[in-house]
Amino acid sequence: MHDVVIVGAGPVGLFLACELGLAGCSVLVLEREPEPGSPWKADPLGMRGLSAASVEAFYRRGMLHALLTASGVPSGGNPDTDEPSPPRGVGHFAGMMLDPAKVDVAALPFRLPSPAMDGVMTNLEAVEAVLSEWAAKLGVEVRRGVTVSAIARTDESVVARAGEHEYAARWLVGCDGGRSAVRGLAGFDFVGTEPQFTGYVVLATIADPEKLRPGFNLTPTGMYLRTAAEGYIGMLDFDGGTFDRSRPPTRDHLQAVLRRVSGTDVTLSDVHLASSFTDRAMQTTTYRQGRVLLAGDAAHIHSPLGAQGLNLGLGDALNLGWKLAATVQGYAPDGLLDTYTRERHPIGAWVLDWTRAQAAVMRPDPHAQAIQGVVRDLLGTRDGTTYVFEKTSGSSLRYDLGSEQQSLVGRNAPDLRLEDGTRLGELMRDGRGVALDFSTDRRLHDSARGWESRMRYVAGPARNDLGFGALLVRPDGIVAWAGDRAPDRDAFERAAGHWFGSPAI
Structure with a gap:
């Protein structure tokens, strides 16, 4: 019996499989299509835009160079500078193109230079090829030409049935797209709005x-x-x-x-x-029912306006992967897996509203076209362009991790660079969390020892520590805790225990 069976070998299912494989889980991916290639995945029909947050996820797992090569995109930016550069592209809102030169870089929260660019134009074929190669290296098994037709659940396992074959696992995740078989077979409620176009x-x-x-x-x-x-x-x-x-x-x-x-x-x-x-916009009311979970289009569908679908799904996989792995390995604190729905469901709801707003502006009637003129004027301003870039790039993403959280907590960690040139992104390639201790006395060293299998402890000054004394970064790159110049050991230990369970010593 596998630890996890994933239904769907698209980008979301493969990224999740890689995250689980990186953590040592046994993973089987079942895919309905018999072959990976398709004209719908290659250019131009398979063309997709990856946001800054998605590109950074590939960077942190050591797959950025392979992704850029497969996409025919040269590396960009100047990550060795201490000043963040403006984005190379911003995209559009409701078909109204935006000028990247109007993005106010200084207004973006906690932005630092990084080898990860602000976005990459790629295609599904390239993304799946990179992820498939990485999954194979991690021991993930992918079986194609398998159509799941039934699901049976017990308190300890889930069995997916396809024809005469049964595939048993401790957990099952549906990443099988907008017409998800897993969603229907498991009985998830799917609610939303009907289409306009x-x-x-x-x-x-x-x-x-x-x-x-x-x-x-x-x-x-x-x-x-x-x-x-x-x-x-x-x-x-x-x-x-x-x-x-x-x-x-x-x-x-x-x-x-x-x-x-x-x-x-x-x-x-x-x-x-x-x-x-x-533009039918629907979302499941929860992303988990017992041992069955959903990610990507299986959990939410919407129009492609704004190019958020693939990025939303990859964000689901990144958030779920380490939490499910911790649960499989037996060290997850109580309720950790429930934070997947709690954190990702509001993001999915926002994307649905983002696409609804664009559809409303684009309607061919006098009222919508009058609003379109107002929106076009707003998007022509520096503030308007910056607002859209923050939203679509993932720069404004912030999970609610507590009522008294510090301003960086809950956000995607900036790519901090230590004095020896090592970057945070490079420290995250093994899928563990990272404890960054900038204090001169290695204040958190002894406290971090109990979680060595789950987080990497790194001490030393940073070229730009943004005024913090220490940071605890989750495996998905989200800052879970931030300490001041003299970080509190007790506060660090409480945060580490909250996210990584009891210490191993």
Whole structure:
């Protein structure tokens, strides 16, 4: 029997498998598709944007170079400087592009230079290839062509049934996408709002491409996107989501929609690939039922506006991985696994609202278009651009870890650099937490010894300690505790025990 069975070998399932494998858990991944490759995963259809927080997760696990190489992206920034650099890209809000030069870097909380860039344009094929290679090195087994059809649960285990085969584990995690079989079989409540539009992603031969303007185009009848990739088109048709998605869209239908939303008589000579989606926004009321958990699109679905879906799912996997591993290994403090839902559910709810807001602004009616004009003016300001970047990059992410938490607690830890040049991100590659002790007397040394298997203790001054005497960083990069110039040993021990259980000595 495995420690954990994960259903779904997409980026979320594979990242979670890597986190568990890194902690020494036995992991089996079951994937419905028989082969990993697909035109929908390669450029241009599989193109995705990774946020700064997601890129940093790859960096902290030693996978950043492989990710950039697979994505065809050169490394960027100047991490050896002590001054944070402006982001290279910001993206858009509701199809309205933002100027990265307008981001007020000084206003971003606890920002330090890092080898991890602010975002990377990649594709699903590259992300899955990097994670699959890392998972194999960690001993994770992936079985393809397996469709889970039933789940049986006891107090001690979960059994996933696929055809005549049964796969038993102590825990089961559904990472099997928006139409999750695990979610339905386990009986999770799935609630939210119905769609306002049908969206289309199309790869076609366009007879007269000059009739379509490049980039995002908001029109009085909808929206269309034309990128530099030849024949790639995205469209939003505000039809209330009435298109029958059980059947593939025909060339005639796609051409009619494109002509309507673009206001042109453009002609599609041939359609090579096409799919549809909606802005239906749904979320499970909890991410855990006993020994069954959900992550990624299995737990929440929404429109792709703002490119938050993949990043939200990776954040789920990063948050869940170390907590589930601690539970499997038997040292998790009481209630640790319950903090997964408590911390991640509000983030998922925010993303759903973020996409709803964009859909509302993009509606082709006079009221929405009037609001669009106001929003466009706000996004043209320094404060407006900075606000959107904070939200979409993960810079504003902060978990509520207590009513009296210090300002850095609950946030993603900045990439602090010690005097010898070692960076925090480099210290996190083994998946353990990190205790950074900047005090001159190694004040926390004896206290940290009891948790050596769960955290790395590092002492010494930092080039930029941001005014703190010590930090306790969780395996997911979140600051769990911060001490002043003379850090309190008792407070550190309470924080370590709260997150890592009783000391081993």
